[in-house]
Amino acid sequence: MRVLVLGMGKTGKLVASVAAEHGHSVHVLDAKENAGASALTPPFVSGFDVVIDFTTPEATVQNMRSCLATGAKMVVGTTGWYDKLADMRALAERKQAGLLYGTNFSVGVQTMLKLAAAMGNELKKAGYAFSIAETHHASKLDSPSGTAISLAKVVEAATGASAIPVEAKREGDVMGFHSLTAASDADRLVLTHEASSRRGFAEGAVRAAEWLSSRTGCYDFQDVYAEV
Structure with missing residues (x-):
């Protein structure tokens, strides 16, 4: 698979390295x-199977407009847009492109979101106050x-807060x-995820790119990570 990585920050560099480890051809901008x-011209973008973006919120929007307009497949790990x-x-739908975005590509964080929903459902009638x-x-x-926002949305949906x-x-x-705390007058329950490296994000993004390479449409990583 031919992969274009946008962004040479710490995560972008690691994404490029992991993609190469997976046997893909990688180009980084x-x-x-x-x-x-300016570099994302239709002829240039067409030379790649998937584009992976780890840049900045402003740059990401410009990158998406250019890439998706060509019908490209794009994984976006940047948040804030x-x-x-x-x-x-x-x-993406108009151009029959592929867009897969996520607030966090770590499987551990995705598991945390599921556990957070369970906490909300179990404790919503017991007088617990939630905070992140x-x-x-x-x-x-x-x-x-973006992960904290996703966590808040999950708990709000589960509790009605x-x-x-x-x-x-x-x-x-x-x-x-990230930590989610549920506190009552009687006790306190804390759910925590702490990343020790960026590798989990990079692995998830590359696996997402492999999954998206044969699909069109718009997907949230939170909804499809079990398939990836």
Whole structure:
């Protein structure tokens, strides 16, 4: 499979390395080479089976507009752009392209989301108050994280709560720490996921690209990760 990786940050570089380990042909574009999505011309994009994006929210939207318009298959690991999701989904469907996005490509985080839903369902009638805390590296642009937002949505759907409070911190080079707390007058239950490296994200993104390579349409990784 021919893979184009957009972004040469720490996660983007690791995605390229993991894709190569999987036996794929890999080409990487950094921000300077692709300012304003200028490198993503239809002839260039057509040379790849899948595009994987780990850039910035602003760059991702420009990249998606260029790639999806050609009917390309695209995996987006960048977060912070979901206000444009409806537009990107419509573009993918109109051009018979493939778009797979996710707030977190770690299987561990996806399992956490399932457990969070179970916590919400079990505790919603017992007077528990839910809250979320997350910490990421200082260079992460969006706050709260996409994963924290997904976690809040899962708990809100399970409990019927209007909004789950989220505390977000940005410090050092923290890979990603998320915790969900359910507290009552009697006790406290805490569900935690802590990433020790970016490899889980990279592995998930490459597997997602392999899965998407034979499909069209728009998919949330949270809905399809068990198939990937």
